[in-house]
Amino acid sequence: MKIRTASRTDKDDISRINLAAFPEEENKLISNLATDLLALKTTPITLSLVAESEASTVGHAAFSPVTFTNCESIQGYILAPLAVKPCRQKTGIGSSLVEDGIRRLSKMDVDILFVYGDPKYYGRFGFSAAIAEPFKPPYDLQFPFGWLAMPLDKALAKEWSGPIACVPPLCNPELW
Ligand SMILES: CC(C)(COP(=O)(O)OP(=O)(O)OC[C@H]1O[C@@H](n2cnc3c(N)ncnc32)[C@H](O)[C@@H]1OP(=O)(O)O)[C@@H](O)C(=O)NCCC(=O)NCCS
Incomplete structure (x- = not known):
């Protein structure tokens, strides 16, 4: 299995996987x-990654900047x-996509990564509600316990707080 950055030609596969x-x-x-x-x-950049196995696309993840x-x-x-x-779920593909994204963002000197999802799943990568708590998401959350973040720069994390803004999509x- 290989993780690579996606291009426009991956659009249909990405759509199919998410559907x-x-x-x-x-x-x-x-x-x-x-x-x-x-x-x-x-x-x-907004980073879209795909997981490929035996010439077929089996997973997708997107990482977009917040301000x-x-x-x-x-x-x-x-x-x-x-x-x-x-x-292909439960064979490590989701984990590989998350870990690959974290590696790439760390190299780009990103300080903090957010996610809105299952704490049980994302906790294994280092995401926690305590890190996300000082940051207000752009909308009221249907499942507030799913608001999570992990510091990629541990030294600075404690000093930050406030509202965040996301990219237009x-x-x-309805997404929150
Ligand atoms: C959530 C999702 C992305 C996880 O992807 P995945 O590839 O299934 O995840 P992983 O394989 O990395 O880990 C999932 C489970 O499989 C287990 N696992 C990982 N590698 C494994 C392997 N080689 N063999 C067996 N099990 C494995 C993990 O321990 C984990 O177990 P647990 O959560 O039951 O404790 C996927 O299930 C999915 O697409 N779900 C629907 C969409 C969705 O909900 N997306 C997230 C929105 S926030």
């Missing part, structure tokens, strides 16, 4: 988010969405 992985009530919303993020040009109203010097990202082809209250 298949998420429940019907939200799969179109999230598939559209995934393809919108793939097309999005930001500074710093901090109170402090321009912090570099933050959010992981959303993350999806693995259902027949994530500015939809």
Whole structure:
């Protein structure tokens, strides 16, 4: 299995994986988010990763930049969405995508990474509610316990707090 950065030609595979992985009530919303993020040009970059196995795409993750109203010097990202082809789940593909993304963001000197998801799953990578707590997400959360973050620069993490803003494709209250 190989993780690589996605290009425009991966759009259909990324859409298919997200449609298949998420429940019907939200799969179109999230598939559209995934393809919108793939097309999005930001500074710093929005990173879309795909997992490939035997010439087929089996997983996808997107990492987009967030900004901090109170402090321009912090570099933050959010992981959303993350999806693995259902027949290939629970074989480590999701973990590889998350870990590869964390490695790439660390090399880019990113300070903090957010995610809105299952604490049991994301806790294993170092995400915690305590780290996310000082930061206000852009919308009220349906599941506040799922607001998580991990510091990539441990030395500075304690000093930060305040509201965060996301890229336009994530500015939809239905996603939160
Ligand atoms: C959530 C999701 C991305 C996780 O991806 P995944 O590839 O299944 O995750 P992993 O294989 O890395 O880990 C999942 C489980 O498999 C286990 N696992 C990891 N490698 C394994 C292996 N080689 N063999 C067996 N099990 C393994 C992990 O321990 C973990 O177990 P647990 O959570 O039951 O304790 C995937 O299930 C998915 O696409 N779900 C639907 C969409 C979704 O909910 N996305 C997240 C939104 S926040």
